[in-house]
Amino acid sequence: MGTALLDLILVFICCFQMYSKMLLLAALLGTISLGLAQSDGNECVKANAKSCGQCIQVGNKCGWCTDADFLKQGEPTSSRCDDVETLEKKGCAKINIENPHGRVKIITNKPVTNRMKDGPKVNPDQITQIAPQKLSVDLRSGEAQSFSLKFKRAEDYPIDLYYLMDLSYSMKDDLENVKNLGTDLMKEMQNITSDFRIGFGSFVEKTVMPYISTTPAKLLNPCTSDLNCTSPFSYKNVLPLTTKGTRFNDLVSKQQISGNLDSPEGGFDAIMQVAVCGDLIGWRNVTRLLIFSTDAGFHFAGDGKLGGIVLPNDGRCHLVNNEYTMSHYYDYPSIAHLVQKLSDNNIQTIFAVTEEFQPVYKELKNLIPKSAVGTLSSDSSNVIKLIIDAYNSLSSEVILENSKLPEDVSIVYTSHCKNGVSETGENGRKCSNISIGDEVTFDVVITAKGCPSKGKSETIKIKMQGFTEEVEVVLNFICECACHNEGIPKSPLCHFGNGTFECGACRCNDGRIGQKCECSTDEVRTEDLDANCRMDNGTEICSNNGDCICGTCECKKRDNPEERYSGKYCQCDNFNCDRSNNKLCGGHGECICRVCHCYANYTGSACDCSLDTSTCLAKNKQICNGRGECKCGVCKCTDPKFQGATCEVCPTCPGVCAEHKDCVECRAFKTGAKAETCMKDCMYFEMVTVNSREELPQPGDEPYITHCKEKDASDCWFYYTYAALNDTKVVHVVTPTECITGPAVIPIVAGVVAGIVLIGLALLLIWKLLMIIHDRREFAKFEKEKLNAKWDTGENPIYKSAVTTVVNPKYEGK
Secondary structure, three states, rough: HHHHHHHHHHHHHHHHHHHHHHHHHHHHHHHHHHHHHHOOOOOOOOOOOOOOOOOOOOOEEEEEEEOOOOOOOOOOOHHHEHHHHHHHHHOHHHHHOOOOEEEEEEEEOOOOOOOOOOOOOOOHHHHHEOOOOOOEEEEEEOOOOEEEEEEEOOOOOEEEEEEEEOOOOHHHHHHHHHHHHHHHHHHOOOOOOOOOOEEEEEEOOOOOOOOOOOOHHHHHOOOOOOOOOOOOEEEEEEEEEEEEHHHHHHHHHHOOOOOOOOOOOOOHHHHHHHHHHHHHOOOOOEEEEEEEEEEOOOOOOOHHHHHHHOOOOOOOOOEOEEEOOOOOOOOOOOOOHHHHEEEEEEEHEEEEEOOOHHHHHHHHHHHHEEEEEEOOOOOOOOHHHHHHHHHHHHOOOEEEOOOOOOOOOEEEEEOHHHHOOOOOOHHHEEOOOOOOOOEEEEEEEEEEEEEHHHHHOEEEEEEEEOOOEEEEEEEOOOOOOOOHHHOOOOOOOOOOEEEEEEEEEEEEEOEEOOOOOOEEEEHOHHHHHHHHOOOOHHHOOOHEEEEEEEEEEEEEOOOOOEEEEEOOOEEEEOOOOOOOOOOEEHHOEEEEEEEEOOOOOOOOOOOOOOOOOOOOHHHOOEHHOOEEEEOOEEEEEEEOEEEEEOEEEOOOOOOHHHHHHHHHHHHHHOOOOOOOHHHHHHOEEEEEEEHHHHOOOOOOOEEEEEEEEEEEOOOOEEEEEEEEEEEEEEEEEEOOOOOOOOOOHHHHHHHHHHHHHHHHHHHHHHHHHHHHHHHHHOOOOHHHHHHHHOOOOOOOOOOOOOOOOOOOOOOOOO
């Protein structure tokens, strides 16, 4: 029991500690949020920019006032930098505000090619699939610039296909099927393009131990003695790209397999050379396909250390007589290195591998853009179908990529693909299921922060993966204002030429400070100059709200950019005025030098007193119902009996009708409780008599009228209206009263009694009639049943006969 109680106490303590931490975290987050909200002020003011160039780099909302007389006393030069709307409110004319904007200019925009397969032949360089081709973009910090790119897959687009094959011994049967690949593939590709070229290369492994055997006999024939194999090699460019499929067949049929010791092959060395030796391979600026055929894995960077090779692959072409000669000198390339070179040379890779190595190459495909993996049969008999399927898969997807961006420059893509599908983010770079002739659009948004590259122009390239065409985008950064070029060096406005006067302010030379560059840095805090910054010979320099620069106060800036110090001695501010409803100057005025300057119709130290009397207007169009005064937009009732927003409520008062009833009765009919004192007590209103109720004033015409209906001393009804407008009170009364005679009581009572008696007799008669009818029905039923009754004669069920008959069982009747 004691243990259970102890556990319960421990659980309670833990829960309490967790709850306390949660509360603390919530409070901390609230404080952080509040701090962020408070710090999310005017970034232009916070930047403390000293020049127009610095100002416009803060953000696209910041402007610089070039008016030389813009600054008020005590304001620093950085006060020229603010958002444009605030600058205009502070008196800077729009024409004097520097606020440059970026733009996009299209330089080259050739239309996309509408080429038909059976049309005239054109040079591949004349085919255009993406537009525009060159743009110039002026970028200002924080201001996004956008443009659109259009891409259309051209029909009959040329294709270069290079078949790179593993010629290790395990690929012997595959080589036999590939020998006729050239002509067969040429026939199949005619359905896709009329301009097709094919090439062939082979690879085995690095020619050093432990990848191959380096004994003299094995170097001549790495296979068993009964098989004739060629010497091991790293990579050979057997056939550069050609349009002659028969030559492909001839050269491939002459190839012999080779051998190596380990299972992974040196295919990465071969891929690197195929990618970078473009002239020797014969690549054109068309669709480039690399078919990589193998039944084994691959070596990559670092594996060369097993053979004593430590130099990283240099990514350069080292083909001598079409054979890679530096396999023993450079390590295998890394995957990232291969990705870079394949992308730089717009080569799309198709891995034709056996099913055993599918998982490995599928992972490799995820790392290499614009690549595909196909399952190769054990003897490569399905290689043509594999190539066609992989090509269709690759060509149906277009993916945008760009070169390296300058620092602080970002780019965002939005794709508009077939069937109205739009994507953003990473998916905004690509469109899928694109057929020949389909047209898609990409929106490109480029944004810069600050002034990248120190204002120098930068060029980036945007292209489709696997295509040689690219879009050239020249980025020009807006780092200075236009007025910067109009600056006057050594201007007399800057204290005898100690600075350059530009954009309405002085940009001081080194060693000079002050708004007019009037001081050197050595004179900033001398006592003589500080004396000019003390108000009324006091001890506080710049009222402790600023710094004394060259004998002039430059006021400090607040964390909240909307709050400012001002004045010759920074003695004024715009945030220490009286408040109302937690608002500075009640929200109805401006705080100038700690005094509220109220807007029209407001007064008071906190501008909390409204001079507008519309809020005091009652329904009867009177101010406070004539029972009070309107002060600061609120009724102050002069009679303490009345209360409410317009002094309309009097909890202890009778109604208007009851209040004036006796006076109206005595004046109109000479009767009532005040008949004797009528002339004394009831002459406070004007009375008008009318003959009928229809002649009384109606509320729709005069909403301050009250309609009354009261009884006089004779128990007759009389009708009147009471109207009070300011000090005038008018009563309209209908002089004929309405006297209603009472009802005849005796005839009514007699009629009621007689009616009750007659109703009772009628009910008795009805009951008697119903009983007679019922009795007669019962008697008739009885008579009928009596006639239907019959008496049957039968034996007594308890009667027994006295005769007994006995039969002899043996008697046979003889």
